[in-house]
Amino acid sequence: MTRVLKAIWPWLLFFGLIAAILYGVTADVRWDAVYKSLPRLFEGALLTLELVGISVVVGLILALPLGIARASGNIWIGALPYVYIFFFRGTPLLVQLFLLYYGLSQFDSVRESAIWAGSHVQTTLDLGFHRWALDFTIPGLREPFVCAVVTMTLHTAAYIAEIIRGAIRAVPQGEIEAARALGMSYAQSMRHIILPRAARIGLPAYSNEVILMLKASALASTITLMELTGMAQTIISRNYLSTEIYFAAGLFYLLISFVLVQAFRLLERWLRVDALQGR
Amino acid sequence: MKAQFKTLLVAAVLALAGCSDEGGDKVRIGTEGAYPPFNMIEKDGKVTGFDVDIALALCEKMQVECEVVTSSWDGIIPALNARKFDFLAASMSITDERKEAVDFTDPYYTNGLQFVARKGQDFSTDKSALKGKVVGAQRATIAGTWLEENLGDTVEVKLYDTNENAYLDLASGRVEAVLADKFVNWEWLKSDAGKDFEFKGEPVFDNDKIGIAVRKGDPLLEKLNTALKEIVADGTYKKINDKYFPFDIY
Numbered sequence: 001m002t003r004v005l006k007a008i009w010p011w012l013l014f015f016g017l018i019a020a021i022l023y024g025v026t027a028d029v030r031w032d033a034v035y036k037s038l039p040r041l042f043e044g045a046l047l048t049l050e051l052v053g054i055s056v057v058v059g060l061i062l063a064l065p066l067g068i069a070r071a072s073g074n075i076w077i078g079a080l081p082y083v084y085i086f087f088f089r090g091t092p093l094l095v096q097l098f099l100l101y102y103g104l105s106q107f108d109s110v111r112e113s114a115i116w117a118g119s120h121v122q123t124t125l126d127l128g129f130h131r132w133a134l135d136f137t138i139p140g141l142r143e144p145f146v147c148a149v150v151t152m153t154l155h156t157a158a159y160i161a162e163i164i165r166g167a168i169r170a171v172p173q174g175e176i177e178a179a180r181a182l183g184m185s186y187a188q189s190m191r192h193i194i195l196p197r198a199a200r201i202g203l204p205a206y207s208n209e210v211i212l213m214l215k216a217s218a219l220a221s222t223i224t225l226m227e228l229t230g231m232a233q234t235i236i237s238r239n240y241l242s243t244e245i246y247f248a249a250g251l252f253y254l255l256i257s258f259v260l261v262q263a264f265r266l267l268e269r270w271l272r273v274d275a276l277q278g279r
Numbered sequence: 280m281k282a283q284f285k286t287l288l289v290a291a292v293l294a295l296a297g298c299s300d301e302g303g304d305k306v307r308i309g310t311e312g313a314y315p316p317f318n319m320i321e322k323d324g325k326v327t328g329f330d331v332d333i334a335l336a337l338c339e340k341m342q343v344e345c346e347v348v349t350s351s352w353d354g355i356i357p358a359l360n361a362r363k364f365d366f367l368a369a370s371m372s373i374t375d376e377r378k379e380a381v382d383f384t385d386p387y388y389t390n391g392l393q394f395v396a397r398k399g400q401d402f403s404t405d406k407s408a409l410k411g412k413v414v415g416a417q418r419a420t421i422a423g424t425w426l427e428e429n430l431g432d433t434v435e436v437k438l439y440d441t442n443e444n445a446y447l448d449l450a451s452g453r454v455e456a457v458l459a460d461k462f463v464n465w466e467w468l469k470s471d472a473g474k475d476f477e478f479k480g481e482p483v484f485d486n487d488k489i490g491i492a493v494r495k496g497d498p499l500l501e502k503l504n505t506a507l508k509e510i511v512a513d514g515t516y517k518k519i520n521d522k523y524f525p526f527d528i529y
Contacts, residue, residue: 102444105451142453224415224437224448233353234438237419240380242357 011258015251022247033241034248037232041245044231045252051145051217051227055152056210062157067164068190081161088158094219096155101147101223116140148220156213160206167202168194200271207264211257228252305344306499308334309364312349313441316466316523317370320349332519333387333510334368334491340506351440353419356380360494366503367492370460372421383490384503387516388528390489391482392422395449395464396456397475404480409434415445415454422458425484446472460487462528 022029066081088096104110118140125132139146171194179189221230232249236242310318310330318328326347338345350358352369359367359381372390373383394414396402403409410433416422418438426436437454439445446467449457457464461482467473491507493500510516511529520528 102447102451105447105453111452144453222440222444224439230438234418236357237353237423238376240356240377242354 007262011254014254018247022243030241030244033239034244037235037245037248040231040235041228041248041252044226044228044249045256047225047227048214048217048252049256051148051152051220051225052210052214054149055156055217056160056213058149058153059156059160060206062153063160063164066157066161067168070161070165071168085158085161088155089162093151093155093216094222097148097151097219097223100141100151101144104141110141114140116142118142118146144220144223144225147223148217148225152213152217152220155216156209159209159212163202163205163209164198166205167198170201171197200268200273203264203268203271207261210260210264214253214257214260305346306338306341306366307364308338308345308347309350309355309359309367310334310347310369311352311355311441313352313443314370314463317463318349318368329388329519329523330368330370332522333516334366336510336515336519337368337491337503337506340509341502352417353440356492359492362494365493365497366499370463370489371492373488373490374421374424377492380495381492382495382497382500383492384500385507386488386490387507388489390460390462390487390528391485392425392458392487393461393464393482394456394458394479395468395473395476396479397449398477400455402456402479404483406430406433411435412456413437413454415439415448415457416459417442417445420459421484421487422460426458429483449476458483462524465524 066084069077069081070085072078105116110116118138120137121134123134125134141147141150175193175197176189179193184192217227218229220227221233224230226234228249232245236245239245308331310326310328312318312320312326314328314330316328318326318330321327326349331347334347335345348364350363355367355369355371356377358364367381370390371377371383373386377383394402394404402412409430413435414426414430415437416426416439418440420442423436423438426434430436437445437448439448442457442459442463445454445457445459448454450472456479461478464478468476468478491503493503516529517527
């Protein structure tokens with residue numbers, strides 16, 4: 001019990017303070033409206049989690065080669081990733097979202113292509129011992145969800161790539177030299193020594209980026225997605241209780257980021273190697 | 280160190296207090312600025328439109344100096360109540376739900392809701408024919424509310440922050456039709472972007488009274504009502520009406 005208390009006391013304090021301020025200022029907070037909004041906000045929170053979950057995982061996969069290329073120090077290898085990162089870090093996510101969602105849809109050639117409508121895949125996969133009948137649809141940019149996921153993924157990949165570059169650069173030179181001295185090739189030392197080491201160094205920065213994306217996902221509400229913020233705005237548009245509903249939505253965001261922070265903390269502990277100094 | 284912290288704290292509190300600045304003795308008109316021809320932001324940044332002209336005419340009659348402030352639509356009532364501005368001339372429909380939050384003047388025009396869709400497209404506004412269609416509307420408008428209440432289980436409703444974005448998605452084909460105020464639709468259909476589209480069916484709701492909103496209990500309400508009667512009586516209203524529409528919208 002004390003351990004639990006120790007872990008959550010800042011949160012209790014925080015919520016207590018907010019509730020007290022709200023109560024003190026307005027004295028007639030409509031808690032019934034907060035309570036009534038919870039199921040729909042929960043629905044919105046699920047969509048938020050979907051958006052963030054997909055984009056930070058796929059973004060990490062995309063960022064890995066980009067980050068390694070950037071860390072290589074060779075300008076021919078690093079130039080293209082640099083341009084990519086420069087573009088996505090240099091423009092606001094909202095602008096990127098609007099460019100993809102409203103911008104591309106202006107062109108007839110885009111609207112007539114498969115990336116707009118998506119494509120229906122119907123094929124059989126024959127592996128000899130078993131046959132799978134595949135029948136699924138890949139949605140296209142017509143869907144706001146696809147636009148949001150694609151934009152957020154490309155955006156966060158640029159940031160994660162820089163995190164990876166920094167982490168790789170932070171691996172002590174001596175350890176890399178030791179790996180090479182043992183006869184490892186560049187690829188081998190990257191796989192067995194540098195990347196595992198860089199993962200531990202970069203993890204706190206990555207968890208930071210995940211939290212940032214959680215908050216940035218609110219922008220998806222501008223392209224008709226009913227994620228947490230969009231849902232909150234829609235509820236407010238009916239009952240005009242902006243303080244109460246945004247407060248409730250804020251609680252959901254806090255709860256999600258709290259869980260994320262704790263999860264990353266566990267992951268950090270799990271990855272820790274005691275022989276190493278610091279992390 | 281402690282004193283420094285205190286100064287910092289005081290500065291922070293003052294800065295926060297500045298956010299809800301009362302802004303001198305000018306009367307501030309709140310509007311959206313993304314709802315042509317009623318309120319829009321011109322290329323030079325000036326806020327114009329029917330609502331703004333009416334509001335400025337009312338200010339002249341009330342003999343007060345006014346300035347125009349814009350706010351996003353879905354936060355516009357909370358902004359009024361938070362004293363970001365003093366009255367709201369933003370083509371707002373008088374509804375019972377809104378009356379719980381603000382007071383309304385007498386209506387200054389009457390609107391209706393009508394669908395627009397692509398020219399030549401077979402689009403019937405019968406409930407049975409609408410089944411499964413994707414329809415766009417602006418969030419927090421009576422169009423959005425009407426769709427949810429009357430067709431919520433029939434059509435898929437997509438809500439946009441501004442009406443202009445709903446039109447963009449109508450043009451791209453993401454929504455098959457947009458439901459909006461008929462005068463706003465009329466203005467858009469006249470524009471280059473709307474030339475391939477047309478009204479579909481009769482207006483679905485035709486007695487949409489539009490009023491100016493003030494904070495509950497604000498004595499400004501009576502002054503606005505008196506001024507409104509005056510501008511209708513002396514022809515100022517008609518002049519503004521004719522500037523934007525070839526028909527009478529009062």
